[in-house]
Amino acid sequence: MSIEVRGVGKRYGDFVALDDINVSLPTGQLTALLGPSGGGKSTLLRIIAGLESADTGTVDIEGVDATTLPPQKRNVGFVFQHYAVFKHMSVAKNVAFGLEIRKRPKAEVKAKVAELLELVHLSQFAHRLPSQLSGGQRQRLALARALAVEPSVLLLDEPFGALDAKVRKELRDWLRRLHDEVHVTTVFVTHDQEEALEVADEIVVINEGRIEQIGSPDQLYDEPANDFVMGFLGAVTRLGPLVLRPHDIEVAVAPGVPGSSAGVVQRALRVGFEVRLTVDVEGQDEQVLVVLSRAHARALDLELGSKVWLSPTTGATTVPALAVPREAVASA
Amino acid sequence: MADTRQIRAGKGPVTYALRTFVILYLAVLVVWPLWEVGSRTFAPLERGAESGIGPFLERLQDPTVTYAFGLTATCAFWAVLINTVFGVGISLLLTRYRFPGRRLLSVLVDIPMSVSPVVVGLALVLAYSSGQGWFGGALESAGIFIIGTTPGMIMATAFVSLPLVIREVVPVLEEIGTDAELAASSLGANGWQTFRRITLPSIKWAVVYGVVLSLARSLGEFGAVKIVSPGAELRGETATILIQNRYTNFEEPTAYAAAFVLVLASVLALVVVSLIRKEDRS
Numbered sequence: 189m190s191i192e193v194r195g196v197g198k199r200y201g202d203f204v205a206l207d208d209i210n211v212s213l214p215t216g217q218l219t220a221l222l223g224p225s226g227g228g229k230s231t232l233l234r235i236i237a238g239l240e241s242a243d244t245g246t247v248d249i250e251g252v253d254a255t256t257l258p259p260q261k262r263n264v265g266f267v268f269q270h271y272a273v274f275k276h277m278s279v280a281k282n283v284a285f286g287l288e289i290r291k292r293p294k295a296e297v298k299a300k301v302a303e304l305l306e307l308v309h310l311s312q313f314a315h316r317l318p319s320q321l322s323g324g325q326r327q328r329l330a331l332a333r334a335l336a337v338e339p340s341v342l343l344l345d346e347p348f349g350a351l352d353a354k355v356r357k358e359l360r361d362w363l364r365r366l367h368d369e370v371h372v373t374t375v376f377v378t379h380d381q382e383e384a385l386e387v388a389d390e391i392v393v394i395n396e397g398r399i400e401q402i403g404s405p406d407q408l409y410d411e412p413a414n415d416f417v418m419g420f421l422g423a424v425t426r427l428g429p430l431v432l433r434p435h436d437i438e439v440a441v442a443p444g445v446p447g448s449s450a451g452v453v454q455r456a457l458r459v460g461f462e463v464r465l466t467v468d469v470e471g472q473d474e475q476v477l478v479v480l481s482r483a484h485a486r487a488l489d490l491e492l493g494s495k496v497w498l499s500p501t502t503g504a505t506t507v508p509a510l511a512v513p514r515e516a517v518a519s520a
Numbered sequence: 521m522a523d524t525r526q527i528r529a530g531k532g533p534v535t536y537a538l539r540t541f542v543i544l545y546l547a548v549l550v551v552w553p554l555w556e557v558g559s560r561t562f563a564p565l566e567r568g569a570e571s572g573i574g575p576f577l578e579r580l581q582d583p584t585v586t587y588a589f590g591l592t593a594t595c596a597f598w599a600v601l602i603n604t605v606f607g608v609g610i611s612l613l614l615t616r617y618r619f620p621g622r623r624l625l626s627v628l629v630d631i632p633m634s635v636s637p638v639v640v641g642l643a644l645v646l647a648y649s650s651g652q653g654w655f656g657g658a659l660e661s662a663g664i665f666i667i668g669t670t671p672g673m674i675m676a677t678a679f680v681s682l683p684l685v686i687r688e689v690v691p692v693l694e695e696i697g698t699d700a701e702l703a704a705s706s707l708g709a710n711g712w713q714t715f716r717r718i719t720l721p722s723i724k725w726a727v728v729y730g731v732v733l734s735l736a737r738s739l740g741e742f743g744a745v746k747i748v749s750p751g752a753e754l755r756g757e758t759a760t761i762l763i764q765n766r767y768t769n770f771e772e773p774t775a776y777a778a779a780f781v782l783v784l785a786s787v788l789a790l791v792v793v794s795l796i797r798k799e800d801r802s
Contacts, residue, residue, distance in 0.1 A: 239702050259706045266706040272699035276721040285717070286707035330703075337707055 190215040190373040196245030220388035265334030269346040273318040280314040286337035324355040344376035425477035434479040436504035448499035561780040588762040596738035599677035607685030615693040641747025676744035685730030692726040725800040736789040
């Protein structure tokens with residue numbers, strides 16, 4: 189195990205940021221800490237990096253108790269949401285910083301910087317200042333700088349949060365490929381479930397200072413531990429006693445399937461290739477959201493006011509609707 | 521600038537009235553009095569006497585005058601040095617650490633700005649004079665005299681110009697935030713390395729700006745120094761005190777000459793500051 193977090197707690201006054209967190213992050217994996225803003229995931233990352241100290245608990249990095257070590261002794265690479273590049277240094281100098289601090293020979297520094305700039309595709313910008321780079325380039329620079337010191341773990345705090353959607357997606361793919369090349373144990377914080385599902389080997393879902401679930405993207409999506417995880421990983425709706433995904437609802441125009449609920453289509457919205465239906469189901473206050481493909485909707489000849497019968501598809505991921513879904517669920 | 525030009529594209533009578541008013545106001549308050557100092561500096565002493573730059577330089581070469589400017593330079597140098605080191609230190613303390621009494625410290629730092637320099641001088645005398653000061657007695661027995669000596673005058677000057685560096689550096693430190701410093705420490709830099717390689721280059725221009733302001737303020741300091749200094753010729757007479765003494769002793773030409781040098785120094789400081797501003801923006 190590369191990072192071992194045991195019983196970590198952190199409070200800011202009355203606010204509990206982290207409450208008894210226990211998690212092991214295996215060597216060489218790409219792990220995502222996923223959760224809503226203010227849920228404590230960034231705090232956990234900063235505690236692992238030593239940028240903040242935990243009130244209780246311990247952090248082991250590569251078998252060494254790092255709980256009381258200052259950040260410069262932990263051998264971690266940290267990448268900030270807003271890049272934190274050194275504005276007054278050239279791109280090459282930024283990358284060389286950690287090596288120069290370690291007093292490595294000049295030739296070695298030069299070779300390493302060239303190699304890393306190659307890796308992040310910034311070779312031709314080596315002599316520019318960070319202010320002459322785009323946001324995505326700055327973040328790649330920050331990543332190269334963190335990798336230069338050959339950290340035992342690489343920590344990224346919302347690394348793509350400040351970038352626009354297109355660059356975000358590119359960098360996400362690129363990070364995944366980079367990780368497959370470099371194989372350094374990587375932990376990144378994100379509130380974007382798509383980002384986590386796409387990039388990570390393992391996802392730790394954190395909410396209100398607690399871990400909700402740990403698992404692979406498939407596990408989390410297919411076997412969510414509770415309605416929060418279910419809701420955070422994608423859109424959900426309630427059908428009778430179950431919470432399930434809108435695309436896991438079977439729509440029929442005639443009764444037949446036992447246990448199906450009858451309803452009336454209130455709204456039909458077409459977005460690209462899919463059709464989103466809002467259905468008033470008898471005996472349920474909350475309207476049911478159904479998503480189906482345009483072709484399917486056309487085949488069923490659905491329109492406003494159509495009477496439909498809804499039932500979960502076979503093999504649908506469901507969790508029992510115990511309580512009123514939390515805020516995050518509604519917004520997801 | 522472009523925006524301002526757009527707003528005031530149409531030059532109506534109001535524009536001209538405002539301009540005339542501002543120019544007149546500045547002329548009456550600043551330009552005309554300073555012009556008088558300049559013209560008196562270079563005016564002939566009496567009818568038929570030599571005028572111009574020669575007598576001006578001659579007056580400045582008087583040993584009492586060179587001593588006064590030397591003392592002013594010494595006081596200003598040490599005061600600025602002390603304020604730069606402590607100013608940067610206190611700025612870091614105020615922006616990078618949370619501790620009880622931080623807000624109080626922040627207010628205390630501003631006191632020299634609002635308290636009259638004369639009161640500062642008086643306070644120093646009360647605290648450090650060997651006769652009545654509650655601290656002076658102890659210092660005297662250790663062989664240290666503050667009041668009436670150059671160290672006392674440096675203290676007074678430093679006190680008065682204390683906030684200038686801090687007021688320039690604190691906003692910049694707050695603006696640049698701690699991310700780059702944290703990044704440096706995660707890359708293995710210790711506190712001193714982080715300060716020297718990351719923090720200092722970022723606040724460089726703010727420090728220089730604060731130093732120039734402190735220097736200008738220190739060169740022109742009068743009230744506080746006047747109280748703690750013996751204020752006699754060749755004994756604790758700084759340039760400003762010299763101007764006062766000569767002026768009241770009917771040696772006006774020397775007073776004008778010294779005053780003119782101080783004006784030149786502040787103009788120089790203003791030029792430096794405006795150059796720094798330009799550099800800082802680019």
